[in-house]
Amino acid sequence: MSNTLDIQINDQENGEISVALMGKLDHSNFEKLEGVLNDFIQEKKIFTFNLDFEDLEYISSVGVGVLISAITQAQASNGKILMINVNSRIGEVFRLLGLPDEFYETI
Secondary structure (H helix, E strand, O other): OOOOEEEEEEEOOOOOEEEEEEEEEOOOOHHHHHHHHHHHHHHOOOOEEEEEEEEEEEEOHHHHHHHHHHHHHHHHOOOEEEEEEEOHHHHHHHHHOOOOHHHEEEO
8 A cells, every 4th residue: 555645736827826635644754745835834935825635535643733733834924724625534534633624625
């Protein structure tokens, strides 16, 4: 079983940035996403963007922790990270961990 996480950054025509996550996000690869998010927030000072979960198959609590940290940092700078296209399995993980549904949109 592969624990691969692929990340694709897309600039939308309306100026928004979307970060597509594909595969599985867990303890073996969370640092890859953490690096991308830190680059956006700390280096590039981009505080508002979407995380597209359409092709994300799995997320562990470690992955959720990375997301919560990034959301907190973005909010501290009046930004917003919205998780879009969240499937029902991942949405259930978010719900069980108490992540407010204002941070994500399910499909």
